[in-house]
Amino acid sequence: SPVLQAFINKSLRVTTTDARFFIGELKCTDRDRNLILVNTTEYRYPSANDVLNAAKESDGSSGKVRVDMTNRFIGLVVVPGNVITKIEVQESAGRRG
Amino acid sequence: MTTFRDVTKEFLEASGKLNVGQLVQDPDFTLFQAVGALEIMDPKMDSGLLEPEYERFYAWAPRLPEEIIGIMDHLLCNEMAWHLGSALSQTLFANLYIDKLLSSSPMKLEQATFGTPPREPTPGQEIVLHVLQPYCLALIKCCGYMAKQVPSEHIYEEEDFVPQTYGLPLLQNIEHAEIVVLLDSALQWLVDNEAALSKELAAALRNRLKLRKLLLEDFAKDGESYHEGATSNWVENMLKILNYAGASNTMTYFMHFSARRPTPLPYSRSLLQSLLMKDMKVLGRMPLKCILFDDIQELAYPVKELLDPKNFEVEAPQSPKYQIAKRMDWFVERAGRSYIELYRNFCQNRARLRRILCKAVLDWDSLQVESEEIDSELRDFTNEAPVHTRDGPLYSFSLSSWVYHYKLRIMELIILLGFELDIFPLHEFDGMYWYLQFYLRTRSGHVDRMRSFVRTPPKGEDQEGYNKTISMLNYTLLEIAAMQDLASACVYLYCALNRRKVLGKPKTPYGDDLLRYEGRMKPFLSIGCPEVIAYDTFRSVVDNEEMEMKEILSYANDHIAEAKKQYQKMSKLPASIVRANICYDSFRTNVNCLLRSCVGVGVAIGVLSREDGPVEVTLDHGDKYHPAFPVPCIKVKS
Numbered sequence: 001s002p003v004l005q006a007f008i009n010k011s012l013r014v015t016t017t018d019a020r021f022f023i024g025e026l027k028c029t030d031r032d033r034n035l036i037l038v039n040t041t042e043y044r045y046p047s048a049n050d051v052l053n054a055a056k057e058s059d060g061s062s063g064k065v066r067v068d069m070t071n072r073f074i075g076l077v078v079v080p081g082n083v084i085t086k087i088e089v090q091e092s093a094g095r096r097g
Numbered sequence: 098m099t100t101f102r103d104v105t106k107e108f109l110e111a112s113g114k115l116n117v118g119q120l121v122q123d124p125d126f127t128l129f130q131a132v133g134a135l136e137i138m139d140p141k142m143d144s145g146l147l148e149p150e151y152e153r154f155y156a157w158a159p160r161l162p163e164e165i166i167g168i169m170d171h172l173l174c175n176e177m178a179w180h181l182g183s184a185l186s187q188t189l190f191a192n193l194y195i196d197k198l199l200s201s202s203p204m205k206l207e208q209a210t211f212g213t214p215p216r217e218p219t220p221g222q223e224i225v226l227h228v229l230q231p232y233c234l235a236l237i238k239c240c241g242y243m244a245k246q247v248p249s250e251h252i253y254e255e256e257d258f259v260p261q262t263y264g265l266p267l268l269q270n271i272e273h274a275e276i277v278v279l280l281d282s283a284l285q286w287l288v289d290n291e292a293a294l295s296k297e298l299a300a301a302l303r304n305r306l307k308l309r310k311l312l313l314e315d316f317a318k319d320g321e322s323y324h325e326g327a328t329s330n331w332v333e334n335m336l337k338i339l340n341y342a343g344a345s346n347t348m349t350y351f352m353h354f355s356a357r358r359p360t361p362l363p364y365s366r367s368l369l370q371s372l373l374m375k376d377m378k379v380l381g382r383m384p385l386k387c388i389l390f391d392d393i394q395e396l397a398y399p400v401k402e403l404l405d406p407k408n409f410e411v412e413a414p415q416s417p418k419y420q421i422a423k424r425m426d427w428f429v430e431r432a433g434r435s436y437i438e439l440y441r442n443f444c445q446n447r448a449r450l451r452r453i454l455c456k457a458v459l460d461w462d463s464l465q466v467e468s469e470e471i472d473s474e475l476r477d478f479t480n481e482a483p484v485h486t487r488d489g490p491l492y493s494f495s496l497s498s499w500v501y502h503y504k505l506r507i508m509e510l511i512i513l514l515g516f517e518l519d520i521f522p523l524h525e526f527d528g529m530y531w532y533l534q535f536y537l538r539t540r541s542g543h544v545d546r547m548r549s550f551v552r553t554p555p556k557g558e559d560q561e562g563y564n565k566t567i568s569m570l571n572y573t574l575l576e577i578a579a580m581q582d583l584a585s586a587c588v589y590l591y592c593a594l595n596r597r598k599v600l601g602k603p604k605t606p607y608g609d610d611l612l613r614y615e616g617r618m619k620p621f622l623s624i625g626c627p628e629v630i631a632y633d634t635f636r637s638v639v640d641n642e643e644m645e646m647k648e649i650l651s652y653a654n655d656h657i658a659e660a661k662k663q664y665q666k667m668s669k670l671p672a673s674i675v676r677a678n679i680c681y682d683s684f685r686t687n688v689n690c691l692l693r694s695c696v697g698v699g700v701a702i703g704v705l706s707r708e709d710g711p712v713e714v715t716l717d718h719g720d721k722y723h724p725a726f727p728v729p730c731i732k733v734k735s
Contacts (some may be wrong), residue, residue: 001111001121003107003110004115005121006426007104007108007259008121008122008123010124013101018138018146020145027122028120028131029120029121030112030115030119031113031117031119032112033108033109036131038172042650047152047153075135076130076133076134076135077134077136077137078136078137079137080137081381083137083138086103086105087104088101088102088103088105089104090099090100090101091099091100091101092099092100
């Protein structure tokens with residue numbers, strides 16, 4: 001399939017049912033949308049604890065708290081199609097077509 | 098700045114058009130590479146799933162004494178699982194307490210804690226602080242020693258042991274004494290808080306702390322410490338080799354160590370190698386030359402000019418002593434390497450040992466050829482007087498004879514291991530036992546030859562050495578004869594079973610018997626002597642087609658009776674005769690297993706002689722039998 005072949009070796013951002021997402025290069029896929037990604041980084045939303053701790057440390061003036069997503073390098077993964085909620089392909093802004 | 102474009106719908110549509118099993122992939126990405134991928138959402142592989150729990154872990158949560166005991170026991174199980182070959186990531190490092198201590202990569206003792214302890218700890222927290230934390234630190238220190246020892250010697254990574262520590266330090270920079278202080282304080286805390294704990298709980302905690310202290314003491318010692326005279330709580334048996342009792346006794350120890358059931362752990366096998374050889378010194382005290390010459394002297398008893406230490410002091414090149422020394426130096430370098438390697442090989446697991454020996458035998462074969470040349474050259478300098486026979490003058494060829502003897506032993510061992518490791522199918526037993534007795538028979542003839550060259554020393558000289566060699570050769574002949582009879586009995590027994598068509602030879606449409614024979618004998622095909630015999634000849638000597646069933650079973654009976662007699666004789670010999678000074682118990686156990694195998698085989702022969710009708714065979718690999726001689730249980734088919 002040329003549509004899918006075009007995604008091979010591209011960086012994809014894949015979101016799973018537990019709201020994590022994974023950014024890696026696509027190496028292989030199939031009918032069930034199982035994706036094999038290399039050089040993958042996993043991104044997690046901060047836990048309630050992290051938000052609580054960040055709130056404790058902030059000065060409270062703006063009523064808002066900023067907490068970064070945690071990320072870690074996990075390398076070679078396969079994401080089963082049935083846990084994927086969203087697939088996005090990375091496109092750098094300003095790159096000529 | 099990177100942006101992402103949502104292609105979910107596109108992807109869904111395009112993938113739906115694929116066939117089941119059809120892949121879209123990078124052509125350079127192979128299945129082999131894919132196998133290592135972590136599967137997301139699989140609880141065993143996806144650690145991201147577990148994260149919240151581990152982040153929320155509060156190490157100072159109060160614990161009951163029973164819980165502390167449970168945690169300590171769980172940790173010990175994890176530690177042993179690692180010793181047995183599982184990875185740290187799946188054992189100790191998956192433990193939240195250990196993780197708490199190590200995840201900050203502590204380089205100093207103050208940095209390795211469960212966190213800032215509570216200012217006013219409750220009793221449930223005190224026990225964590227004063228008992229569990231010291232215990233965990235001591236455990237990690239033990240692991241640090243283990244992680245240093247095992248990879249320092251020949252151990253096959255990933256096969257027996259996973260040394261990977263994932264970049265986490267194991268308190269290597271922290272002094273052993275500091276950890277001992279912690280354990281002692283923990284023990285003291287138990288004493289001070291006796292009233293709060295029941296007798297059993299206090300004893301249970303105390304025993305675990307004491308055990309950990311003893312383990313720490315032992316792990317802190319390495320080959321060097323033992324060479325300097327340290328004693329051990331657990332490895333005293335191994336330390337016996339340091340009381341050097343001669344090369345043959347040492348070799349016997351290593352062979353028995355290797356054959357232990359269950360196989361010794363990677364730590365023991367690595368430590369034994371450290372004890373054997375460190376910094377070019379064997380057993381912490383002698384150069385390789387010493388143990389090598391000791392072995393050659395005892396087995397081959399060469400003319401005294403050959404191993405004379407004075408040869409090495411001579412500097413004049415025209416002196417024959419100098420010429421002898423030059424060649425002996427070559428031999429020490431060349432054969433010494435293979436010889437010490439043999440000891441190391443016995444420190445590998447049995448399957449790996451067999452694989453290594455299949456390669457080693459080729460090395461010993463070429464060593465034999467090279468040594469024969471050196472033997473011929475040496476004759477000119479030692480002025481060896483030949484033994485005169487009908488076929489002309491014969492020379493001892495001491496060095497190559499010694500090499501040949503070891504080569505034959507290795508070939509026999511390869512076959513014995515083949516039986517032990519379940520490599521041969523039942524219908525091949527007759528042929529493989531035939532080769533075993535063939536190599537034994539060859540070695541027997543060779544030992545006879547060697548014995549004929551052992552010259553009585555002149556009166557008053559070296560009577561002890563001479564007696565030692567004669568006793569060694571005589572014992573070797575007995576040992577060979579016993580196994581030869583046992584193997585021969587098996588040849589006839591399995592030949593008979595083959596004739597009764599009960600060994601289930603499978604159909605082999607993809608190869609013929611000749612091809613399989615060459616495959617089976619592959620390790621030995623390039624050996625010049627003894628040669629692998631031609632397939633047709635092999636089949637005729639194994640199948641004995643001219644012989645009647647009655648005759649075959651009768652020969653089997655005779656051989657097994659002889660084998661039994663000889664093993665019974667062997668079991669009564671003293672340790673010094675059987676060269677098992679430091680492993681006599683293992684020797685006795687081994688002979689008893691062989692005797693039981695003899696009995697079992699004898700029974701099988703008896704059943705087969707009595708029952709003419711259809712029978713079925715099951716192989717009994719029980720521990721009471723020798724691993725290379727499992728016993729066929731023959732039952733009448735109902």
